[in-house]
Each structure stands twice: as C-alpha cells, then as structure tokens.
Amino acid sequence: MNKKTFRIGSLAVCSVLxxxxxxxxxxxxxxxxxxxxxxxxxxxxxxxxxxxxxxTLSVMDRSGRAVTGLAPQDIEIYEDKVKQKIEHYGxxxxxxxxxxxxxxxxxxxxxIEQARDAIKAFVETSHADDDFxxxxxxxxxxxxxxxxxGEGLQRRLNLVAAQGETALYDAxxxxxxxxxxxxxxxxxxxxxxxxxxxxxxxxxxxxxxRLKESDVQLYCVxxxxxxxSEKAEQRQEMRGQMILDEIARLTGGRTxxxxxxxxxxxxxxRAALELRHQYSLGYxxxxxxxxxxxxxxxxxxxxxxxxxxxxxxxxxxxxxxxx
Numbered sequence: 600m601n602k603k604t605f606r607i608g609s610l611a612v613c614s615v616l617x618x619x620x621x622x623x624x625x626x627x628x629x630x631x632x633x634x635x636x637x638x639x640x641x642x643x644x645x646x647x648x649x650x651x652x653x654x655t656l657s658v659m660d661r662s663g664r665a666v667t668g669l670a671p672q673d674i675e676i677y678e679d680k681v682k683q684k685i686e687h688y689g690x691x692x693x694x695x696x697x698x699x700x701x702x703x704x705x706x707x708x709x710x711i712e713q714a715r716d717a718i719k720a721f722v723e724t725s726h727a728d729d730d731f732x733x734x735x736x737x738x739x740x741x742x743x744x745x746x747x748x749g750e751g752l753q754r755r756l757n758l759v760a761a762q763g764e765t766a767l768y769d770a771x772x773x774x775x776x777x778x779x780x781x782x783x784x785x786x787x788x789x790x791x792x793x794x795x796x797x798x799x800x801x802x803x804x805x806x807x808x809r810l811k812e813s814d815v816q817l818y819c820v821x822x823x824x825x826x827x828s829e830k831a832e833q834r835q836e837m838r839g840q841m842i843l844d845e846i847a848r849l850t851g852g853r854t855x856x857x858x859x860x861x862x863x864x865x866x867x868x869r870a871a872l873e874l875r876h877q878y879s880l881g882y883x884x885x886x887x888x889x890x891x892x893x894x895x896x897x898x899x900x901x902x903x904x905x906x907x908x909x910x911x912x913x914x915x916x917x918x919x920x921x922x
Contacts, residue, residue, distance in 0.1 A: 696781020737763030
C-alpha cells in the first residue's frame with residue numbers, strides 16, 4: 600500500500616504583531632485582566648491511500664512447458680477493460696508458503712500410499728526454502744501440521760489414516776485462512792482429493808466468495824475412482840471434477856485429473872515446477888473508487904507472428920477496498 604502525506608499548517612503570524620495586539624487588548628480589559636493568545640492546533644495530516652493489486656502469472660505453451668524470459672513490456676493488464684500500468688515485476692524463483700489439503704476420507708483408503716509418494720515428489724521438486732502445513736479432511740477438516748519444512752510434513756503424513764466422508768469446502772476454506780500466516784509473500788494450496796463434497800458446513804458459494812477475496816492460488820489434483828456403472832454416480836463424479844477445476848481457475852491455478860499412481864506423482868511434480876516458474880506483477884488501479892465492487896482482471900501476453908500460442912493464467916479479479 601502506497602501512502603502520500605500532505606500537511607496543512609496554520610498560517611504563520613508575526614510574533615511582534617501578535618505581542619502588540621495582545622498588549623493593546625490588555626489595556627482596555629476590565630480589572631487589568633490579560634487575555635491569552637490562542638494556541639495553534641497541530642498540523643493536520645491528510646492521507647491519500649492507494650492499493651497495489653498483486654498478481655501471480657503463469658504462462659505456458661500448448662505442451663504445458665513454462666514460458667520464461669518475458670519482460671514487463673511483453674505483458675498487458677486490463678481491469679474492467681481499462682489498461683493498467685505495471686509498477687512491480689518479478690520473475691525470480693522465490694520461495695512460497697504452501698498448504699497441502701489432503702483428502703483422508705474412506706474412499707482414499709486404497710490410494711493413501713500413492714498420495715503420500717506424490718506429495719513427497721511435490722516437496723522434493725519445490726523450492727528449498729518453501730514452508731508447508733497440512734490440512735487433512737474427511738467428515739471434518741483438521742489442521743494436522745503447523746508450518747514446517749518438507750521433512751516435517753512427510754513425517755506427519757505417515758501418521759494419517761483414511762476414514763469417513765468428505766468435507767472438501769471446509770478444508771479449502773481452512774487452508775486459505777491458515778496460509779495467510781505464512782512467512783512468504785507468495786502463497787498457494789495443493790489440494791488432493793478423489794471425491795465430491797458431502798459433509799461441509801461451508802457452501803460452494805461461500806467458498807467461491809472466500810477464494811475471490813484471497814490472493815492464494817489453488818492447484819488441485821483430482822484422483823479418479825474405479826469405473827462407475829451407475830449414471831447417478833457418474834454425474835456426481837463429473838460434478839466433483841468440474842468443481843475442482845472451477846475453484847482452481849478462479850485463483851489462477853490449475854487442476855490435474857489422474858487415474859494411476861504414476862499420473863498422480865507426475866501431476867504433483869508439474870504443479871511444483873509451475874509454482875517455481877511464475878511472474879509476480881503489481882499495479883495501482885486507475886479506478887480509485889473504494890466501493891467494494893468486483894473488478895474483472897484480464898492479462899494478455901504480446902507475441903510475434905512466429906511465437907506459438909500461449910496459455911496465460913492468473914486470478915479472475917478482486918474486490919475493491921471499502922475504506
């Protein structure tokens with residue numbers, strides 16, 4: 600947040616003239632009483648508040664490879680279709696605060712070992728200075744490990760057992776709140792689940808709202824279940840996948856759908872690599888109204904005729920401040 604301070608001072612009055620006026624007034628006052636000179640009020644500080652809008656940007660080619668080497672002039676940011684000026688730009692491999700949101704419901708019983716291996720691959724591919732915490736969820740979401748290094752996270756994972764139903768929305772909501780305590784400016788959640796939500800207190804609409812209010816990226820890994828014969832089960836499975844994809848895209852993240860242990864490990868590795876090859880951007884909105892309204896963001900990467908088509912991901916927008 601940038602702050603500019605202006606000061607409005609009282610008018611300076613010549614001390615000689617002030618003394619003369621006070622003396623003359625005292626000669627006319629009854630009983631010789633003297634009137635005190637007025638005390639000047641302290642300067643008033645007027646603060647102009649501006650909000651820096653921060654974005655994390657992933658740029659990939661059609662093969663899923665990260666596109667590096669972009670300069671600020673290669674990137675254009677639009678807020679509600681109005682072009683904005685980039686004031687902060689970074690492309691370094693910076694550490695992240697990451698929450699692992701791990702489905703430990705009963706349906707994960709036969710996949711728990713593969714999921715542990717996949718999280719190990721994620722940790723080993725991540726930045727050496729990343730810090731992690733663990734949220735496990737079945738019918739309830741619980742914080743299973745405070746912020747720690749990768750080894751501490753893996754030790755805690757070894758104590759997890761699968762049972763119960765699935766409170767996905769509650770778990771993601773808890774993860775968003777917890778990751779705000781991370782020591783790094785950049786923050787993300789890795790969500791691993793194989794099922795739809797059937798036990799949360801929070802609704803999907805409430806989760807959507809919370810994600811829009813946050814600056815946290817979601818990377819979701821949807822673990823496929825055995826072939827479903829019932830059409831109702833197939834529809835529920837498809838809905839669960841659509842929800843994972845929606846909440847990830849809302850934050851500028853990504854969803855991977857896998858059906859085997861090898862695909863699961865590949866997905867978490869790719870998520871870790873993508874988090875390490877992103878751009879950090881910041882701008883001050885030309886719209887300074889503090890109305891609390893949703894501002895739509897679109898980012899475009901300029902490319903020449905021979906540059907391949909690019910996939911650009913960042914969060915959809917943000918709510919303006921109200922004070």
